[in-house]
Amino acid sequence: xxxxxxxxxxxxxxxxxxxxxxxxxxxxxxxxxxxxxxxxxxxxxxxxxxxxxxxxxxxxxxxxxxxxxxxxxxxxxxxxxxxxxxxxxxxxxxxxxxxxxxxxxxxxxxxxxxxxxxxxxxxxxxxxxxxxxxxxxxxxxxxxxxxxxxxxxxxxxxxxxxxxxxxxxxxxxxxxxxxxxxxxxxxxxxxxxxxxxxxx
Amino acid sequence: xxxxxxxxxxxxxxxxxxxxxxxxxxxxxxxxxxxxxxxxxxxxxxxxxxxxxxxxxxxxxxxxxxxxxxxxxxxxxxxx
Numbered sequence: 001x002x003x004x005x006x007x008x009x010x011x012x013x014x015x016x017x018x019x020x021x022x023x024x025x026x027x028x029x030x031x032x033x034x035x036x037x038x039x040x041x042x043x044x045x046x047x048x049x050x051x052x053x054x055x056x057x058x059x060x061x062x063x064x065x066x067x068x069x070x071x072x073x074x075x076x077x078x079x080x081x082x083x084x085x086x087x088x089x090x091x092x093x094x095x096x097x098x099x100x101x102x103x104x105x106x107x108x109x110x111x112x113x114x115x116x117x118x119x120x121x122x123x124x125x126x127x128x129x130x131x132x133x134x135x136x137x138x139x140x141x142x143x144x145x146x147x148x149x150x151x152x153x154x155x156x157x158x159x160x161x162x163x164x165x166x167x168x169x170x171x172x173x174x175x176x177x178x179x180x181x182x183x184x185x186x187x188x189x190x191x192x193x194x195x196x197x198x199x200x
Numbered sequence: 201x202x203x204x205x206x207x208x209x210x211x212x213x214x215x216x217x218x219x220x221x222x223x224x225x226x227x228x229x230x231x232x233x234x235x236x237x238x239x240x241x242x243x244x245x246x247x248x249x250x251x252x253x254x255x256x257x258x259x260x261x262x263x264x265x266x267x268x269x270x271x272x273x274x275x276x277x278x279x280x
Contacts, residue, residue, distance in 0.1 A: 007229070
């Protein structure tokens, strides 16, 4: 037995009753094909990152289940012929799941739900911290792509100069950081401008 | 005309963030975590810039690609 997870994007115009019917239908399908459902999550409506069948929103449903590989074939076949399914993704989480042992561990987890929520909160806090750091990296990357567009060799200097100042501004929360960033900015831009005129 | 100095090393975080903090969950279902590792245009940020270790970059890449597949992350972001 393997543990799988299928995320399905449903038509956002589907009424709630149909959603219920859909989940029932597919949980029955999993059971009749020798699988076992671990959980079904409804993530609600989410904005899609790109249009899928001309829709910009979708309803996400997650199936978490255990089953044989043949089950996935059948499940995906059914997803394909169901009109309301915009997109689906099945992921293998674990090979060789012992169903009995797994059920026991799930029950244990259910006994101590407080612990689980605590861990989740910690992860969220860390996530926001990570984002802040990555923003600077992102800014650098964008500059790099701009630099690609610029035809000549001044690209590296223009590219490397503004990025550190962003770091300084973030790292030092003092007014000095602002003036420093301003002062580093002007010399970086001037030589670049001067060089272009020479070449002309 | 003197050429500008050779490219200085790109400022980057030197430690893999996933190694430093094991509480960050890297999962295709969490687009907000993954979003930190793609550019505004939707490209995956290379390891040499993000500072991730090889192992985590590999996991991250699959996570981002999965998230793209179920429309949680964009493949591309058109225009600027």
